[in-house]
Amino acid sequence: MIHDNVVDKSKDITILELxxxxxxxxxxxxxxxxxxxxxxxxxYLGVKLMLSSVETMEQLKSGK
Amino acid sequence: xxxxxxxxxxxxxHPDKLYDYLPEITxxxxxxxxxxxxxxxxxxxxEHEKTDIGADKFKALEFAEVIEHLSQKFTLLPMRFGxxxxxxxxxxIMLERNHERIHQNLDFVKNKFEFGLKVFCDSDRMTLELSSxxxxxxxxxxxxxxxxxxxxxxxxxxxKLREHKIEELRLKYVESVIGEITEYFAGMNAVHxxxxxxxxxxxxxxxxxxxxxQKDTLVDAVSDMQKRNPLLSFxxxxxxxxxxxxxxxxx
Numbered sequence: 001m002i003h004d005n006v007v008d009k010s011k012d013i014t015i016l017e018l019x020x021x022x023x024x025x026x027x028x029x030x031x032x033x034x035x036x037x038x039x040x041x042x043x044y045l046g047v048k049l050m051l052s053s054v055e056t057m058e059q060l061k062s063g064k
Numbered sequence: 065x066x067x068x069x070x071x072x073x074x075x076x077x078h079p080d081k082l083y084d085y086l087p088e089i090t091x092x093x094x095x096x097x098x099x100x101x102x103x104x105x106x107x108x109x110x111e112h113e114k115t116d117i118g119a120d121k122f123k124a125l126e127f128a129e130v131i132e133h134l135s136q137k138f139t140l141l142p143m144r145f146g147x148x149x150x151x152x153x154x155x156x157i158m159l160e161r162n163h164e165r166i167h168q169n170l171d172f173v174k175n176k177f178e179f180g181l182k183v184f185c186d187s188d189r190m191t192l193e194l195s196s197x198x199x200x201x202x203x204x205x206x207x208x209x210x211x212x213x214x215x216x217x218x219x220x221x222x223x224k225l226r227e228h229k230i231e232e233l234r235l236k237y238v239e240s241v242i243g244e245i246t247e248y249f250a251g252m253n254a255v256h257x258x259x260x261x262x263x264x265x266x267x268x269x270x271x272x273x274x275x276x277x278q279k280d281t282l283v284d285a286v287s288d289m290q291k292r293n294p295l296l297s298f299x300x301x302x303x304x305x306x307x308x309x310x311x312x313x314x315x
Contacts, residue, residue, distance in 0.1 A: 004228045014301060017180055019121070021307035026144040028313045029074065029158065 065110040067149045068092065069128045071305075072159075073099070073106045074170045075259050077223040082106055082138060089133045091103065092117060092126045100155040105170070107155050108134060115148060135305035139160075139174045142305045162314045167242070169311050176273050177303030181284060183241060183268035193200035194233045195226060245270060248285045252278055252286040255309060267296075270299065273309045 070091065075082055080099065086097045091110030099106040117123060122183070125146050131142045149155050159166070197267045238260050245268070249256060254272040262269045274282060283300065 016306075017301050018128055019124060021142075022124050022131075022145045023306060024144070025307040025310075026142040027147070027310050028144050029069070029147045029149065029315075 065113060066115055067100070067107075067109040067152065067155055068095075068112055068117065069143045069147045069149065069155065070108045070127060071109070071134055071142050072166055072170070073108055073134060074087075074139040074167075074174070075101065075104045075106055076138070077081070079104070079106070080155055083197060085134075085137060089130060091227075092123050092302060098131065100152050102156050102158070102159040103167070105163060105166050107159060119204050131305050135177075139170050141169055141173070141310045163180070165311060167312065168304065173273065173306040173309055176275055176306060177194075178306045179274060179279075179302035180306055181268070181270040181272065181274045181286060182266055182299045182301070183270075184265050185267050185295065186298065187264040189295070190234065190237075191230055191239075194230050194237070232260070234267075240259050241268060241296070244271075244289060244292070248289060252281060252285075255292065257308070271308050273306060276303070279303060 068091070073082060082099060086099060088110070089097060091097045092112075095110035095112065098109050100109055101107075127145045131140070135142075148273055149158065242258055242260070244257075246256070249272065252274060257271045260271040261267055273280070279302075284301070286298050286300045290296075
């Protein structure tokens with residue numbers, strides 16, 4: 001159960017981290033069109049990413 | 065047709081590799097990806113009839129997925145979601161106008177990935193631990209147990225003083241953890257940034273730019289720090305494309 005919680009938490013953080021990067025970071029073109037993304041809510045992640053808590057990452061490393 | 069730009073990619077010595085790879089992935093809504101190239105830089109774009117592409121979270125994730133795929137094979141600068149230009153000619157002009165800065169930035173992030181490290185604490189527990197050592201000293205600074213005169217003002221001042229001391233100790237503690245993290249990464253030549261006290265529980269939000277081959281060392285270092293600080297939770301994320309280590313704006 002503890003492990004499940006760790007994974008769930010890191011998944012939530014992952015979603016926030018990803019959307020924070022895509023929406024708030026990266027190169028901006030000044031003076032050109034930037035689409036408004038104010039309505040985006042942070043719910044679901046479908047992108048392949050390798051990220052996790054340290055515990056999960058260690059398990060990935062050891063192939064458990 | 066409007067041009068939605070996903071990333072600025074270094075073509076390197078083998079531009080054909082990029083052109084061959086693009087058909088293997090698709091853009092937002094399955095759009096075909098194209099490369100607009102100039103000065104050995106390619107802007108990866110998809111074409112859309114309207115400026116309004118119906119931006120929602122799925123589109124943002126599709127956008128991120130394109131960048132993720134490209135970053136596995138090429139050095140790139142991710143664009144912020146929603147960056148559009150009116151024509152291929154405009155994209156070309158942008159590349160020509162900024163090619164030196166873009167190349168400098170591409171060199172800076174070459175063969176590197178971004179990692180995030182968040183450190184969380186149980187705020188209540190930390191407050192309890194930090195306050196336990198200072199309560200007695202504040203409530204009875206002279207050690208005079210006979211002094212029991214009640215005063216609303218005195219209680220209020222003591223309460224505020226306690227809060228101030230706890231905040232001071234909390235910051236000192238965060239600084240010590242940052243010192244520990246910095247020490248760990250000193251030998252890794254990592255570019256890093258720290259944000260302190262992001263929230264009550266998120267006491268450190270750190271970003272690192274590291275070589276691909278340093279991932280295992282990073283994992284080991286974070287694992288070691290976690291063992292040394294059992295009251296804290298270390299959450300490592302990445303590898304990410306270098307979203308946080310690119311020039312913010314280009315014209």
